Amino acid sequence: MAVYEGMFILDQGKYSRDPGAVAQQIATLVEQANGTMLAARLWDERKLAYPIKGHKKGVYWLTYFRMPGEQLVGLERQCLLTEEILRSLILRVDDRIADALVQHALAGDAGQRRTDAAPGPRAGATSSGRPSPVGT
DSSP: OEEEEEEEEEEHHHHHHOHHHHHHHHHHHHHHTTOEEEEEEEEEEEEEEEEETTEEEEEEEEEEEEEOGGGHHHHHHHHHHOTTEEEEEEEEOOTTTHHHHHHHHHHTTTTSOOSSSOOOOOTTBOTTSSBOOTTO
């Protein structure tokens, strides 16, 4: 059985009301297609580039799972029929890097740099935040 990476864009409203149920629904779809979920996590919540099914915001859910290749068509069909899934993309992962990708997904955001931290003072700025006068 091959390892696949699935990226699902979910309805933000339904995810906000019950995140566990929507995430469990994806796991159930994989299991119904004779697959085994290896890792699943929230990737991002963001504004969509264009409306999808009338939605302007979406939740990106990243998954890694193992399943027989012949079951993939059925899984993709179920994703199209599931109301909470706005879009899905499923890619086969190269066997050489599958374990590393799954471990990274399980680790979550621990290794990511914080982008919400306040920036430090700019070079040449005083404690008030204004540039220091020239020649002082």
